[in-house]
Amino acid sequence: MKGGYVGGEVSLKEGYPYARFYQCVIILTSGVYLYYLVYRLLYTINTDALVFSLLFYYAELHGFVALSLYFFQIWHPIKRKAPPPPDGLTVDVFIPTYNEDPLLLRKTVIACMEMNYPNRTYILDDGDRTEVARMAEELGCGYIARKERVDAKAGNLNHALTCTDGEFIVVFDADFVPEPDFLDKLLGYFLNEKVAFVQTPHSYYNVDTFQFKLNLKKKKSWNEQDVFYRLIMPGRDYWDSVFFAGTCAVFRRKALEDIGGFATGTITEDLHTTIELYRRGWKGVYHNEILAHGLGAKDIRSYHTQKLRWAEGNVSLIFKDNPLFVKGLSPAQRICFFATIFGWFIGFPKLIYFITPPIMLLTGMYPIVPFDMPFIWRYLLFLTVIILGFKIASQGYGRVRYDETYNMMNFFILMKAVIRNIVRTGSEFVVTSKGLRRLPGLQDITPQMVVMVLCFSGVWWGLFKLLYGISADIKGIGIAGFWALVNGILAVAVIKDVTQPHHKRTEFRFIGAVPVGYSVREEGTRHEGLGISRDLNENGVSLITFAPLPLTESLELKLHLGMESLSLRGTVVYLKELPLPSHPHHEARMFNYGIRFYGMEQKHRDIINRFCFNSILPVFFHRFENRQSFFMKMAFWYYNRKWLQKRSVRSSINLPVVIRVNPVILAVTHDISASGLAFVSHTQIRCGRLVAISIITPYGEMVLDGEVKRTKAIGPGGPFFVGVRFVNVPEGIRSILVDMTGKNHQGLKRWIS
Amino acid sequence: MDFIMLIRRRWFIAFLSISHLCIVWIVFQYIYEEEILINRLAGYREVADPSSVRTIYTRLVDSGGILRSRLQVLYRLVDVLIKAGMYDEAIEVMKRILNLAPENMEMRLRLALLLHNQGRYMEAEPHFIVLLKELERNV
Structure with missing residues (x-):
């Protein structure tokens, strides 16, 4: 889709590239899944084990509905860019807090106060703590405290609304630190009078927790929430179904007043507030650019506490403000909000998937009969298409292995949330712990341990059956055994991840x-x-x-x-x-x-x-920004392989460099080769300029001349990414550079890249 | 020592894995005691102790529902019963197999021949008819 100002929008709206291709993949994948389900229902239900067979069919059906809803949401993700904000808007920044560490809060407060666009920052202290009041006084920000914690976070925000009068309200959790241009990039959206709120992605800076999978060498990162914030939310923006995610959002006060403030009487005030806004005809907008960084749950217990709260709150929508039935929503909005709820029901089908192979191996009961070649080739076709279709349609954000590991990590908590909603157990707003990482207790990993023991027992059992000639069904036992092994390994991966030893620092480095x-x-x-x-x-x-x-x-x-x-x-x-x-x-x-x-x-x-x-974090995340989909990776690999062979190898090695310009710049190399280097500078250097460079290496200091070939700003007004090509490199230095940056030299890359 | 710290130790993981394997093996031996014995007897040229075969037969057949998944064991039991000269019991087991897997023509032929050899012509006849029909269908 060509970009432009669409449907009376004031923001520039642009579709993702290759949208039609991804839509074709989505249709093909859904079609194959549907064909498989029909075939399964007509020909492969095992009447000898009817309950087991139907339960397994339910799990597959659930998967189809979940995948269809996911595909619906990502049908046409859009990018937006707002016009510059007008001067003179009054903005109040709210930082609700209850028991978070004041030192953690301090970082957020300072960053909020130092945002480029003028604002008034308020700490909303539900803990009514004197040290926080003192800190607010020292920093010069507003301090609003409550004696009673009525309606938790939503109540706290609503109370602050009555004490302030800014036209726009920004909500940050106590650990979310905004970038200086946060408001500059978002306030422009409000030129459209119907826009009630603008949401931005959540990003966590403590990348050393189990929630992150980082591969610094391959410049790949994965976080459970990436697919939601970088793909699903831009997709929902197309359907006008973005929702407020609790923090990192800007609101129009008038819209909040129109619905009577943030929704109360729920533990997920964000979703309820959003639905209320849409019902009253307001609009939500998603700005897909990370503009604030927070702290992710540091240990499995905090993580599960957070998940349980989200799951319980979202599932409770079924009983209160059910999006399928409330008045005032469009059909697409109903589907998108139903998808949000439905996603939390995945615990039950996942449990069925996890324990089916051990049941098959231990009891000899199969949910699918006949387990013959016509079924097996159909199944293999289905599996291949689903995995590839999911990967391609997810545009580089879908990783089947990691997604399944997280399903293994969460299935029990998600089941618990659904059951609690069904039996209507009262829940309260529990603040996610941001303190020192705690080791998990046995109870935190019991469900995974049970699955692990069951799966490996099943594998042994199947092997013994073949070994002792109890069964000659090599095909059935082989497939069930392989599947059980995969599930067992997933459970081991979860246990390994969440019990990994960790430094005992309170603050992330x-x-x-x-x-x-x-x-x-x-x-x-x-x-x-x-x-x-x-x-x-x-x-x-x-x-x-x-x-x-x-x-x-x-x-x-x-x-x-x-x-x-x-x-x-x-x-x-x-x-x-x-x-x-x-x-x-x-x-x-x-x-x-x-x-x-x-x-x-x-x-x-x-x-x-x-x-x-403001500097280290954007540069760090900049490494992982070039995220390519499976399809694009293959295409680039094909076209680039010959081009790459001609160039000298650039190694991502960090070495201190002194750039002898006026004033002298001290920097660190981003990458280096025998023919040039790149570094991040906080001073702009114009292209074509000749510079003298000293590179400090383990082999001694090297002094070289170079020409600046490239200067690119990473953030607004810097820092700058500078590329330099060496001029007249002496042979002695060249041999060291070739050796240091060569493929066989893993020492430097291992420690300083 | 904390259990969570313990499960990250390699020696402890090895110990748990071996213990787990042993427990599964012991439970397996207990549950499939008869089947394991039948398989062993099926490997012998002749059955020295028919009483043990009778005991297994009684436990397996008289215990009620037999699942499709246990057909393999019943095939072996048929062999062992024939080796032990317990033809009536073998016929009974074959009938049960055919109830569970009527498409097994090889077993039907064995049953028909055994019934014929035992002089139970009336019982053998319907099985021969089914076999002939199947033969005609294939031709």
Whole structure:
């Protein structure tokens, strides 16, 4: 679809590329699934085990409905861009909190107050804590407290609505830190008088939890919520069914007043509020760009608490404000909101899928009869088409393996939520814990352990049956055994993920390289040098150096944080020499020091936090932005393979570099090859400029000349991604660069990429 | 030590896996005791102790419902009963097999021949008729 201002919109609306192709895939996949279901019903129901067979059929049918609803939602995802906001709008930023750590809250408050567009930031403290009131006074933001926690978060927000008068309301949870241009990019949407709210994606910055699958080498990341926030929500925007997701959204006060404020009497006020707004004819808009970063649940217990609350709240819509029956919604909105509810019912069919293979192996009962070749080829066709269709239609966001692992992780909690709704157990709003990570208890992983034991018992049982000649059904036992093995491995993967050992830091360390100058005095001699950070936060840094440091009580550090340099003191709490292969003529050494800062002032902590959120985090996530669908990956692979063979290999290695311009720039390489390098600079350098570069490597310092070939802003007004091509590289340096960036040199890539 | 910490230890995982395998094997031996014995007897040239065969026969056949999944065992039982000279019991088992799997023509032929050899012509006749019809259909 060609972009443009559609249907009286003020925002630019543009379809995703290749929409027609994806729609064809969706139709084909749905058709094959439907054919399979009809065939199964007509020819393969086992009347000898009717209940078992019908239950299994229900699971497959549920899968079809869920997939169809998913496909409906992603039928035509759209991208939007708002016009610049007019000056003079009054914006109130609400940060509801109850028991979150004030230090966590502080980061959010500072970032909100430092947003480019003028706003008034309020802490809405349901905990009525004096330390939070003091912090609000110190930072100069508003503080609104309640003595009684009536209606939890929704009540807190509604109370603040009565105490403030801004035309627009921004809602941030206590842990969500916005980027400076958050309001600049969203307020323009409100030029359309019907727009009640604008929602943006949720993004978590603590990427070291089990919720993230990161592959830094392949530049791939996966988070359970990506598919929802990056694909489903833009798809729902096409159907005018975006919903408020609890945080990172801007509201029009007039719209909220029209529906009597945020919906109360529910634990998911967001969804109920959205439905109320749509019923009254208001519009919601989705801006598909990450503009704020929050903390994801750190451990399985917090994660399940959060999931249970969401699931219970969403399922409760069936009994209250059922989208299929409430007045005022369009058919597409009814389908989309029903899809939201239906998604939470997946626990039961998943349980059936997980325990069917062990039941087949242990009892000899099959849900499908006859299990013959005509069925098997149809099944294989169905499975192949469904997996490929899902992957292609999901445009790089659907990963079957990870999705199934998460189904294994959540099936029990989702079942619990549905049962609680059916028996109408009262639920209360439980705040997700953002504190120290806790190890799971046995009760947290019992369902997965039961599935694991059942599946592996089934596998052994099937093998024994064949071994002792109890059964000659190699085909049936083979397929059921393989399936049980897959389910068992999924259960093991979940248990492994959630029990993995973890550092005991309360604060997440931001993964990113910044130049760090160090200086140590030992017996009258001063050792100085330039290293880089592997990760950093307000409490400490993981420092990489290419020379050993004398171990003393105190270390002087200079963090080069963009345009600012911060002098700090730190203590070494950890030391490791990182193994590196040596060059034939040069000795190479590299060291990793864990350093804890001490004697810091609060303003220094704030500077580090600001830099981490505004610079390190966008650069970190920038690595994973180039997300290609399965189809596009194949196409690029085919066309690029020859082109790639001609170029020298670029290695994503981080090394400190000194760019000798006026003023001198200290930076870290983003990637480097024998012919050039790229780095992130906070100062813009014009293309074509000749520069002298010093690269600090484990093999010593290299001084080279280069020409700036590319400058691209990563964020608004910087930082900039700068590409430099070397000019006249001496042969000695060239051989080291070739060796260092070559495919066989894994040492540097392993530690500093 | 905390169980959660324990389950990440390799030695503990190995210990649990071996224990699990042993438990499954023991339960398997207990549940399929008769079948395992029948399979063993089916491998012998002749049955030395027909009383054990009778005991298994009684347990398997008289215990009521037999599932399709256990047909394999019944086939072997037929072989063992014939080896032990217990033709009436073998006929009974064959009839049960055919109730569960009427499409098994090989078993029907064996039953028809056994009934004929035992002089039970009237009982053998319907089976021969079915076999002839099947033969005609295939030709």
